[in-house]
Amino acid sequence: xxxxxxxxxxxxxHVNKLLNNSGYETIVLDNLSKGHKSAVKWGELVNADLSDxxxxxxxxxxxxxxxxxxxxxxxxxAESVExxxxxxxxxxxxxxxxxxxxxxxRVRKFIFSSTAALYGIPRSIPINExxxxxxxxxxxxxxxxxxxxxxxxxxFGGLKxxxxxxxxxxxxxxxxxxxxxxxxxxxxxxxxxxxxxxRRDSISIFGDDYSTPDGTCIxxxxxxxxxxxxxLKALQYLxxxxxxxxxxxxxxxxxxxxxxxxxxxxxxxGIDFDVKIEGRRPGDPDILIADSKKAEEILGWxxxxxxxxxIVESAWNWHKKIHV
Ligand code: UDP
Numbered sequence: 001x002x003x004x005x006x007x008x009x010x011x012x013x014h015v016n017k018l019l020n021n022s023g024y025e026t027i028v029l030d031n032l033s034k035g036h037k038s039a040v041k042w043g044e045l046v047n048a049d050l051s052d053x054x055x056x057x058x059x060x061x062x063x064x065x066x067x068x069x070x071x072x073x074x075x076x077x078a079e080s081v082e083x084x085x086x087x088x089x090x091x092x093x094x095x096x097x098x099x100x101x102x103x104x105x106r107v108r109k110f111i112f113s114s115t116a117a118l119y120g121i122p123r124s125i126p127i128n129e130x131x132x133x134x135x136x137x138x139x140x141x142x143x144x145x146x147x148x149x150x151x152x153x154x155x156f157g158g159l160k161x162x163x164x165x166x167x168x169x170x171x172x173x174x175x176x177x178x179x180x181x182x183x184x185x186x187x188x189x190x191x192x193x194x195x196x197x198x199r200r201d202s203i204s205i206f207g208d209d210y211s212t213p214d215g216t217c218i219x220x221x222x223x224x225x226x227x228x229x230x231x232l233k234a235l236q237y238l239x240x241x242x243x244x245x246x247x248x249x250x251x252x253x254x255x256x257x258x259x260x261x262x263x264x265x266x267x268x269x270g271i272d273f274d275v276k277i278e279g280r281r282p283g284d285p286d287i288l289i290a291d292s293k294k295a296e297e298i299l300g301w302x303x304x305x306x307x308x309x310x311i312v313e314s315a316w317n318w319h320k321k322i323h324v
Contacts, residue, residue, distance in 0.1 A: 001063045002026045002235070005050060005098065006071030007043070008035025011113065011169055013178045014228040015069060016042050022232055027063055029056070030072065039178050050094035053101065060105040067109035067235055068102060070095065076186055077117065077139045077283065084138035091142035092149075099153060109238040110150070110161040111231055116220075116249070116288055118144050118165060125255075126291035129165070129247050136283050147247070154245040162234040167220035167251035167290045169227055171311040172318035179318030180224075188258060189221070189312060192265040193319040195273040202274035205258050206281040216258035218287040220251040223305035223314070233299040248299065251290020256308050268312045 002019055006012040007028030012035070019026050019042075026043030029050070037045065048055040050072055059065070073091045074080065080087040095112075102110065117140030118133045135141045153159035170189050172179030180190050195203040208215040230250050237243050256264075262275055295301040305311055 001065050003029060003059065003063070003065045003068045004043070004071065005029045005068065006035060006073065006113075008032055008037060008039045008045065009071055010180045010182070011166070011224055011227055012069070012071035013039035014173060014224045015071070015231045016040065017173065017178065018225075018228040018232055019235075027059065029059060034074075034182070036181060041177060050098055053097055056098065056101050057104070060101055060107065065105065065107050067111065067238060068098065068107060069111040069231060069235070070098060071113045073113065073143075075139065077137050078186060080137050080139035080142070087138045087142045088145070091139070092145045095146045096149065099149070099159070103157065108158055108160050109235070110159060111234050111238070112146060112150060112161060112163040114147060114163045114165040114247070115140065115143050116165055116167045116251070116290065118147065119288075121285040122288065125287050126253065126289045127249065128291040129249055129294055150245070159245070160238050160243075161245045162238060163247045164227075164230055164234060165247065165249045166227060167222050167249070167288060169224050170221040171223040171225065171305065171314040174225065174314055176317050176321050179322070180315065181322060188261055189265070189315050190319065192262055193269070193316055196265055196269040196271040196316075197319060197323050199323060202276050203262060204276045204278040205262065206278055206284065208259075208277050209280075210286040212257055212286055214257050214259045217284055218255035218257050218289065220253065220255055220289045221261075221308065221311055222250055222252045222290075222303060223311050226250070226252075226303040226305060229304075230295060230299065230301045233301050237299055246298065248295040249290045249292045250295060250301075251292050252303050252306050253290060253292055254306060255287060255289040260308065261312070264308045264312050265316075268309060268316050
C-alpha cells in the first residue's frame with residue numbers, strides 16, 4: 001500500500017491514478033483544503049490533516065504502508081510572502097510529523113514533492129541538481145528545510161528518499177478525468193485559458209523587459225503525466241534495496257516564454273482575447289530551464305509530452321470540461 005498525502009491535489013491525483021493503473025494500491029490522505037474529493041477516483045480517501053498525529057498514526061496502524069509520497073503542501077509563492085508562518089507550519093512542521101510517524105512504524109521509503117523554487121535566481125541555465133540552493137521566498141525556503149531534514153534522516157536515521165524538484169507543472173490527464181483546479185488560480189496556463197473561455201476579461205503579462213528574446217519570462221513547462229511517471233520510477237528506484245537516496249530535477253528541458261504560452265493558447269483554443277502588459281511580478285527570474293539528465297540516466301525517465309501545443313491542448317480539454 002502506498003500512502004499519498006495531498007492525493008486530492010493537482011499533481012498528487014495524477015500520481016494516484018498512475019499508481020493504481022500500474023498495479024499499486026493507494027490510500028490518499030488529504031484535508032481537502034485545496035484538493036478536491038472528486039479528484040480521488042482511485043484508492044481510498046482519508047480526510048485528515050497531517051497535524052492530527054493520532055489520525056495519521058491510525059492510517060499507519062490500519063494499513064501495511066510500503067512507501068509514502070508526500071504532496072500535501074501549500075504552493076503559492078505570493079501567499080507564502082504574505083503569510084510565511086503558514087508555509088513553515090504546513091510545509092515543514094507537518095512533514096516533520098509525518099516523518100516521525102513513519103519512523104515509529106518503520107516505513108522507510110519517502111518521495112518528496114520538491115521544487116525549482118529551491119534554486120532562487122539561478123546563475124546559469126540549464127539548472128542541474130548541483131546548482132546553488134538559494135530560495136528567494138518562504139515557499140522555496142520551507143521546501144529547502146524539508147530537503148535538509150531528509151538528507152539528515154537519510155544519512156543518520158535510516159530513511160530512503162527521493163526528492164523530485166519540479167519545474168512548471170502543466171497540462172492535464174489525457175482522459176480528462178482529472179486536471180488543474182486551484183482556487184484562487186495563480187498559474188499562467190489556467191489563467192490564460194480563463195481569458196479564452198471568458199472567465200476573465202484579459203490576461204496580464206507580468207513584465208516584457210526581461211533579458212529574453214521577446215522580453216517575457218521563460219519557464220520550463222512539464223506535463224503532469226510526465227511528472228506522475230517520474231514518481232512511479234522513483235518508487236521503483238527505492239524498491240531496489242541497493243539504491244541510495246537521491247534528488248532529481250524534473251523538467252521538459254525546453255523553455256517557453258510567457259508570450260509563447262499566450263500565443264499557443266490562442267492557437268489551440270481558436271479564441272482571441274485581450275492581453276495586457278503589466279509590471280514585473282517580484283521575485284521572477286528571467287529564465288528557468290531544467291537540466292533533467294540525471295533523472296534520465298538514473299531513473300530512465302524522459303518526458304513524453306514536450307510540445308507546448310500538446311501540453312496546452314490537454315489543459316484546454318480539462319478546462320472546458322470543468323468550466324463550461
Ligand atoms: N505570469 C504572467 N501572468 C499571469 C501569471 C503568470 O505573466 O497572470 C508569468 C509569471 O510572471 C511567470 C510565468 O508566467 O513568469 C509563470 O508563472 P506561474 O505563476 O505559472 O509559475 P511560477 O514560474 O511562478 O512557478
